[in-house]
Amino acid sequence: MIAAIARKEFLDAWRDGRFRIAAVVVLALLGVALLMAWQQVERTRSERAAAAVMERENWLNQGVKNSHSAGHFGVYVFKPLAPLAVFDRGIEPFVGTTVFLEAHRQNQAAFLPAQDATAMRRFGELTAAAGLQLLAPLVILLLTFGALAGERERGTLRQVLSLGVRPRDLVLGKALGLGAALATLLLPVALLGAAALATLPDAEGGGSWVRFAWMGGAYVLYLAAILAVCLAVSAMASTARAALAVLLVSWAANAVLAPRLAADLVQHILPTPKLVEFEAAMNQAVQEGLDGHNPRNQRLQTFAQETLKKHGKTRIEELPFNFNGLVMLESERMAGEVFDHHYGKLWDRLEAQDLTVTWAGLVAPLLGLRSASMALAGTDFTHHRHFSVAAEEHRRDFVRVLNEDMMNNTSGGHHGGVADPSLWEKLPAFRYEPPPSAHALRAATPGLVVLLLWAVVAWIALLVVAPRLKPN
Amino acid sequence: MLETLKLTKRFNGHVAVNDLNLLIKPGEVFALLGPNGAGKTTTINLLLGFLTPDAGEARVNGASVATDPIAARRQIAYIPEQVMLYPRFTGVENLDYFSTLGGRRHTREELLALLKRAGLPAEAADRRVGTYSKGMRQKVGIALALATEAKALLLDEPTSGLDPAASHEFSLLLRKLAGQGVAVLMATHDLFRAREDATRIGILLDGKLAGDYATNDIKHVDLEKLYLKHLRA
Ligand SMILES: Nc1ncnc2c1ncn2[C@@H]1O[C@H](COP(=O)(O)OP(=O)(O)OP(=O)(O)O)[C@@H](O)[C@H]1O
Ligand SMILES: [Mg+2]
Numbered sequence: 164m165i166a167a168i169a170r171k172e173f174l175d176a177w178r179d180g181r182f183r184i185a186a187v188v189v190l191a192l193l194g195v196a197l198l199m200a201w202q203q204v205e206r207t208r209s210e211r212a213a214a215a216v217m218e219r220e221n222w223l224n225q226g227v228k229n230s231h232s233a234g235h236f237g238v239y240v241f242k243p244l245a246p247l248a249v250f251d252r253g254i255e256p257f258v259g260t261t262v263f264l265e266a267h268r269q270n271q272a273a274f275l276p277a278q279d280a281t282a283m284r285r286f287g288e289l290t291a292a293a294g295l296q297l298l299a300p301l302v303i304l305l306l307t308f309g310a311l312a313g314e315r316e317r318g319t320l321r322q323v324l325s326l327g328v329r330p331r332d333l334v335l336g337k338a339l340g341l342g343a344a345l346a347t348l349l350l351p352v353a354l355l356g357a358a359a360l361a362t363l364p365d366a367e368g369g370g371s372w373v374r375f376a377w378m379g380g381a382y383v384l385y386l387a388a389i390l391a392v393c394l395a396v397s398a399m400a401s402t403a404r405a406a407l408a409v410l411l412v413s414w415a416a417n418a419v420l421a422p423r424l425a426a427d428l429v430q431h432i433l434p435t436p437k438l439v440e441f442e443a444a445m446n447q448a449v450q451e452g453l454d455g456h457n458p459r460n461q462r463l464q465t466f467a468q469e470t471l472k473k474h475g476k477t478r479i480e481e482l483p484f485n486f487n488g489l490v491m492l493e494s495e496r497m498a499g500e501v502f503d504h505h506y507g508k509l510w511d512r513l514e515a516q517d518l519t520v521t522w523a524g525l526v527a528p529l530l531g532l533r534s535a536s537m538a539l540a541g542t543d544f545t546h547h548r549h550f551s552v553a554a555e556e557h558r559r560d561f562v563r564v565l566n567e568d569m570m571n572n573t574s575g576g577h578h579g580g581v582a583d584p585s586l587w588e589k590l591p592a593f594r595y596e597p598p599p600s601a602h603a604l605r606a607a608t609p610g611l612v613v614l615l616l617w618a619v620v621a622w623i624a625l626l627v628v629a630p631r632l633k634p635n
Numbered sequence: 636m637l638e639t640l641k642l643t644k645r646f647n648g649h650v651a652v653n654d655l656n657l658l659i660k661p662g663e664v665f666a667l668l669g670p671n672g673a674g675k676t677t678t679i680n681l682l683l684g685f686l687t688p689d690a691g692e693a694r695v696n697g698a699s700v701a702t703d704p705i706a707a708r709r710q711i712a713y714i715p716e717q718v719m720l721y722p723r724f725t726g727v728e729n730l731d732y733f734s735t736l737g738g739r740r741h742t743r744e745e746l747l748a749l750l751k752r753a754g755l756p757a758e759a760a761d762r763r764v765g766t767y768s769k770g771m772r773q774k775v776g777i778a779l780a781l782a783t784e785a786k787a788l789l790l791d792e793p794t795s796g797l798d799p800a801a802s803h804e805f806s807l808l809l810r811k812l813a814g815q816g817v818a819v820l821m822a823t824h825d826l827f828r829a830r831e832d833a834t835r836i837g838i839l840l841d842g843k844l845a846g847d848y849a850t851n852d853i854k855h856v857d858l859e860k861l862y863l864k865h866l867r868a
Contacts, residue, residue: 164736167736168736171721171724175723179723318717319720321713321715322715324685326709326737326738327705327707327736327738329705
């Protein structure tokens with residue numbers, strides 16, 4: 164019985180010219196979005212890889228200079244783009260892609276792709292994710308708003324129910340049939356996506372396919388929840404028009420209003436400092452100490468005395484190494500504590516913001532989906548943070564090696580003598596290992612929980628509403 | 636087979652069906668006459684369980700419609716005044732779908748035979764219903780009533796829109812079904828058909844049964860005069 168109803172709904176949808184047009188439009192849009200994104204990801208990845216190679220060349224060939232100058236010469240490191248950015252660019256267009264690593268400072272990633280994007284390229288940011296998040300629900304809406312209310316209006320519902328069909332079977336059959344119609348529309352998109360993914364080499368342990376599978380699951384939950392909600396509204400609405408009105412308003416609330424409102428609200432509840440304020444506070448803490456009562460000069464003076472005591476000397480010149488190098492090491496260590504504290508606080512705050520927005524998905528499921536999708540794609544903030552931390556670790560290693568060289572291999576002079584160019588080789592190139600799929604899954608869990616709740620509650624609601632289906 | 640016991644239904648204080656007692660046995664064709672708004676459709680809706688009564692009970696084959704509407708509907712075939720079908724499906728496809736929902740699977744040949752019996756031209760059976768006339772849709776409804784092999788028929792002006800020949804064919808079908816023991820309740824304005832097809836004729840006025848005659852007993856009475864007499868009383 165349910166199968167017969169599902170089969171009829173499926174056929175009816177495909178015989179409906181409006182659905183076929185919607186299908187062609189959605190397929191074309193998603194297909195083009197995927198192709199463009201694939202091309203862009205490919206290009207970006209090779210550009211960044213090439214830039215990294217060139218940067219390394221520059222570093223190795225910087226010639227003869229002292230190690231401290233090399234620290235200021237600095238190196239650029241480039242953030243590799245996750246293969247699944249093909250589906251979901253996440254925050255990538257809004258965060259930096261490059262970090263300048265230099266002595267004394269922890270820099271934020273710079274060069275936001277969105278900053279220099281032309282209008283055309285921004286349009287190109289219509290990703291498969293956006294299509295599935297915003298367009299697919301519209302297709303479901305058009306497919307379902309009249310599914311029950313329209314049959315009631317036309318009188319076919321009386322005919323069906325007079326045959327002794329259980330309303331619940333009817334509703335389930337419709338849900339399955341319409342779901343299948345939607346699946347035939349989206350399956351080619353998934354296959355195209357898989358093909359694109361297969362051509363993009365994955366970092367070892369990145370787990371692209373695991374991530375891809377979970378992403379698929381997240382979208383299925385989301386669309387299944389929307390399908391159930393739409394059918395429940397259609398079951399209860401007195402007319403198809405009324406169902407359409409309610410559903411369109413809900414769509415706009417979920418797709419347009421909720422993301423903006425959530426972003427504003429969360430900035431209000433959990434504000435982040437302005438960039439200038441943040442940097443000023445950090446610089447001050449570097450100078451004055453984290454507690455603000457421990458000036459850097461004093462700390463370094465104490466450090467000098469302790470060092471002399473430890474080595475049983477009375478004058479810095481008597482130390483068996485270049486004391487300036489040791490001071491550099493110590494001040495880097497002290498600054499590092501400040502950076503860890505300030506950046507840690509900022510990043511924790513940003514993650515708390517994201518989490519709050521994700522839980523707001525209990526009201527508007529798109530927020531839950533966006534969070535899960537980005538996390539699984541490897542384009543959310545937790546992945547960006549992972550990269551930023553790795554870049555900073557590399558910076559500290561690099562500065563440490565330079566300072567140790569100054570300390571041990573040079574003598575006297577404020578910034579030490581000239582370093583042996585073989586030193587440049589000793590500094591390993593930056594190799595970033597993106598986090599494994601387990602990290603992504605952990606980051607995606609709240610969003611997935613939100614989606615699961617939505618799907619379960621929506622289907623229960625549909626099953627509760629179904630027996631109350633009125634024939635007239 | 637079809638039974639109402641003190642059945643009452645009100646709409647916003649207005650009584651549409653008033654303390655109605657009916658009993659239609661297997662093999663009986665009960666024609667329910669009555670002016671517009673008398674409560675004929677409402678009675679049928681109550682028997683289908685599409686409306687909940689304010690008092691009394693509707694029964695199908697002894698079982699209460701209120702307690703198990705699904706079981707009641709499984710024994711009923713219903714033809715409304717306007718049979719509504721799925722316009723993007725052909726006549727055969729519609730019939731196939733609806734009879735499957737009614738629990739009866741038929742082969743394509745059987746379905747075509749049913750449509751033919753209902754009077755639908757063979758060339759129309761494989762056309763989409765969106766192109767059908769009202770009478771053609773009505774014929775698919777009749778085929779469906781045949782397809783489900785129901786024990787009871789609820790007919791709400793079933794021949795409305797049918798041409799005279801098709802109406803005549805329908806009468807023959809109806810009598811044949813009654814002969815096989817099907818109980819029929821037919822709301823109609825067609826006094827001629829009522830007299831021809833029914834074994835009993837009831838006149839409904841303001842939701843109350845004002846007259847209930849065996850057709851054999853009023854063979855020589857002018858039905859129209861009788862009807863109008865009730866109306867004026
Ligand atoms: N859903 C409803 N809401 C309010 N009143 C209704 C509803 N359905 C029927 N009625 C009222 O109940 C009364 C009986 O209506 P019903 O449709 O049963 O008449 P009928 O005998 O079938 O008339 P007709 O010959 O015109 O088909 C009418 O007064 C009608 O206005
Ligand atoms: Mg009526």
